[in-house]
Amino acid sequence: MTSLAARIVTGEVRAVARAATAIENRRPEALELLAELFERTGRAAVIGVTGAPGAGKSTLVDQLARLLRAEGRTVGIVAVDPTSPFSGGAILGDRIRMQSHWGDAGVYIRSMATRGALGGLAAATTDIALLLDAAGRDTVLIETVGVGQDEVDVARLADATVVALAPGMGDDVQSLKAGIMEIADVFAINKADRAGANELERDLRGLLSLGGVQPEIVRTVATEGQGTGELLAAVRRFLESGARERRREELWAARLREMLREQLMERLPAAEIEAAAREVAARRRDPYSIVREWLERI
Amino acid sequence: MTSLAARIVTGEVRAVARAATAIENRRPEALELLAELFERTGRAAVIGVTGAPGAGKSTLVDQLARLLRAEGRTVGIVAVDPTSPFSGGAILGDRIRMQSHWGDAGVYIRSMATRGALGGLAAATTDIALLLDAAGRDTVLIETVGVGQDEVDVARLADATVVALAPGMGDDVQSLKAGIMEIADVFAINKADRAGANELERDLRGLLSLGGVQPEIVRTVATEGQGTGELLAAVRRFLESGARERRREELWAARLREMLREQLMERLPAAEIEAAAREVAARRRDPYSIVREWLERI
Numbered sequence: 001m002t003s004l005a006a007r008i009v010t011g012e013v014r015a016v017a018r019a020a021t022a023i024e025n026r027r028p029e030a031l032e033l034l035a036e037l038f039e040r041t042g043r044a045a046v047i048g049v050t051g052a053p054g055a056g057k058s059t060l061v062d063q064l065a066r067l068l069r070a071e072g073r074t075v076g077i078v079a080v081d082p083t084s085p086f087s088g089g090a091i092l093g094d095r096i097r098m099q100s101h102w103g104d105a106g107v108y109i110r111s112m113a114t115r116g117a118l119g120g121l122a123a124a125t126t127d128i129a130l131l132l133d134a135a136g137r138d139t140v141l142i143e144t145v146g147v148g149q150d151e152v153d154v155a156r157l158a159d160a161t162v163v164a165l166a167p168g169m170g171d172d173v174q175s176l177k178a179g180i181m182e183i184a185d186v187f188a189i190n191k192a193d194r195a196g197a198n199e200l201e202r203d204l205r206g207l208l209s210l211g212g213v214q215p216e217i218v219r220t221v222a223t224e225g226q227g228t229g230e231l232l233a234a235v236r237r238f239l240e241s242g243a244r245e246r247r248r249e250e251l252w253a254a255r256l257r258e259m260l261r262e263q264l265m266e267r268l269p270a271a272e273i274e275a276a277a278r279e280v281a282a283r284r285r286d287p288y289s290i291v292r293e294w295l296e297r298i
Numbered sequence: 299m300t301s302l303a304a305r306i307v308t309g310e311v312r313a314v315a316r317a318a319t320a321i322e323n324r325r326p327e328a329l330e331l332l333a334e335l336f337e338r339t340g341r342a343a344v345i346g347v348t349g350a351p352g353a354g355k356s357t358l359v360d361q362l363a364r365l366l367r368a369e370g371r372t373v374g375i376v377a378v379d380p381t382s383p384f385s386g387g388a389i390l391g392d393r394i395r396m397q398s399h400w401g402d403a404g405v406y407i408r409s410m411a412t413r414g415a416l417g418g419l420a421a422a423t424t425d426i427a428l429l430l431d432a433a434g435r436d437t438v439l440i441e442t443v444g445v446g447q448d449e450v451d452v453a454r455l456a457d458a459t460v461v462a463l464a465p466g467m468g469d470d471v472q473s474l475k476a477g478i479m480e481i482a483d484v485f486a487i488n489k490a491d492r493a494g495a496n497e498l499e500r501d502l503r504g505l506l507s508l509g510g511v512q513p514e515i516v517r518t519v520a521t522e523g524q525g526t527g528e529l530l531a532a533v534r535r536f537l538e539s540g541a542r543e544r545r546r547e548e549l550w551a552a553r554l555r556e557m558l559r560e561q562l563m564e565r566l567p568a569a570e571i572e573a574a575a576r577e578v579a580a581r582r583r584d585p586y587s588i589v590r591e592w593l594e595r596i
Contacts (some may be wrong), residue, residue: 031586038584191347206501253575277551286336291557
């Protein structure tokens with residue numbers, strides 16, 4: 001084991017931070033390190049918390065972290081929501097920490113810069129979750145805003161996924177993005193003390209009645225700590241139901257495909273794909289010849 | 299132009315069928331042919347009709363085809379639903395035709411064998427839609443059951459997508475699969491003469507009120523031809539709204555990525571990915587080394 005890997009396994013924060021930066025930048029040596037650490041992973045419960053901006057995801061994550069710390073468990077948080085106080089926007093990045101966890105070595109927080117057109121957010125985030133798992137964190141909470149396919153993919157790769165909703169978001173929210181409703185293992189109706197919570201729950205139950213899977217719905221007021229214990233209990237019921245184990249191979253197949261896709265696509269910039277799409281949409285070039293050329297080049 | 303391409307452009311059915319088979323089998327010469335035909339495409343309106351099994355998609359498609367024929371327009375139908383009478387399951391395949399269109403050269407029907415683990419269904423289906431476009435069909439209807447990511451992808455790549463729902467499907471349906479609700483440009487509440495249609499529409503409107511986009515909802519009883527004229531009108535309003543044009547570049551970027559992904563993934567069988575996922579889930583191997591090996595081999 002290399003010395004960096006050995007330091008990570010003992011949970012040394014500085015080593016973890018260095019590795020997380022390398023992972024986020026998708027550096028080749030980060031993949032070597034993860035290959036080395038992989039045998040130390042698989043112990044942590046990885047819980048995704050997703051939902052539209054304004055649903056109160058970061059407060060929910062904060063409260064879940066408090067509850068886990070009160071039980072003596074160590075927590076890792078990976079925040080990929082640019083509107084979250086955890087990530088605090090592009091500039092402040094990692095430097096902003098929740099005041100409530102400041103100085104508590106039992107909570108390690110890592111914010112992810114949104115990679116924009118670069119892609120690879122899903123891969124980087126799940127890799128950092130694995131890193132925190134190898135570093136001995138009992139639970140890893142991934143906070144991600146459910147507005148892009150990439151972010152839906154992140155949530156999909158967790159052991160359990162909480163989708164947070166809040167009343168009265170209707171017109172503010174661009175839309176509940178493709179797939180976000182369907183990946184929920186547990187729903188949190190947050191800000192449940194606001195007007196419209198009953199209607200939201202009714203609409204949600206109506207929608208769920210159309211499908212086969214029936215995730216639990218828990219009402220929370222995360223700012224007051226109300227309902228968050230019930231939310232954690234519902235997540236644990238899901239994890240203990242065995243659904244997590246049944247999903248593991250499927251999740252790894254999805255991740256392997258994603259890892260392969262990411263590394264292949266890295267060889268072709270998004271700007272080039274978009275420029276080609278404009279040519280094709282205008283019928284100036286045909287897509288089959290373009291893909292053939294790409295394949296020859298890759 | 300090769301002679302096969304020239305025969306396709308004149309709409310010769312035998313040539314179209316031969317090309318469709320080559321496309322479905324993902325043969326390299328099919329891609330050459332499509333590259334050649336591409337400049338003749340872009341005229342047809344491609345309309346996807348999707349929804350859970352039992353929603354009455356094939357009857358809706360049948361009725362839309364009748365309406366278009368009554369206007370003198372030519373129609374191509376691509377059916378990728380294994381439960382549909384168009385595709386009629388694995389064995390009967392293409393040989394089953396709707397009795398009502400039998401002998402009408404103005405309706406060309408092509409069923410797709412589900413490719414299972416082979417993947418590439420989305421690419422093959424959209425390629426066949428392009429083929430029918432090049433063959434001069436005014437409208438191409440794609441019927442696909444909304445139960446897999448692949449099939450959601452098919453619907454996403456149409457110019458307009460109708461999602462069909464029906465009352466009382468709740469417990470029969472495995473689930474409204476990831477993303478299927480969000481790709482609707484128009485909703486059809488089919489079998490609207492059945493109990494539960496009001497509740498279904500209410501739940502649907504409740505759900506839609508959470509998001510930003512407001513697709514039209516049309517009630518139909520496709521078996522009686524009720525509401526199908528309104529459905530076609532709603533689809534045309536969507537197409538004429540300009541949303542189709544705005545989506546074109548985005549759709550082509552998605553298709554280019556998908557085409558590239560498909561051709562890269564073809565070099566790695568699904569069974570191998572699944573076997574690797576089992577090894578990783580059991581922590582016998584690490585995923586990073588596996589992907590590195592694959593990349594060296596591809």
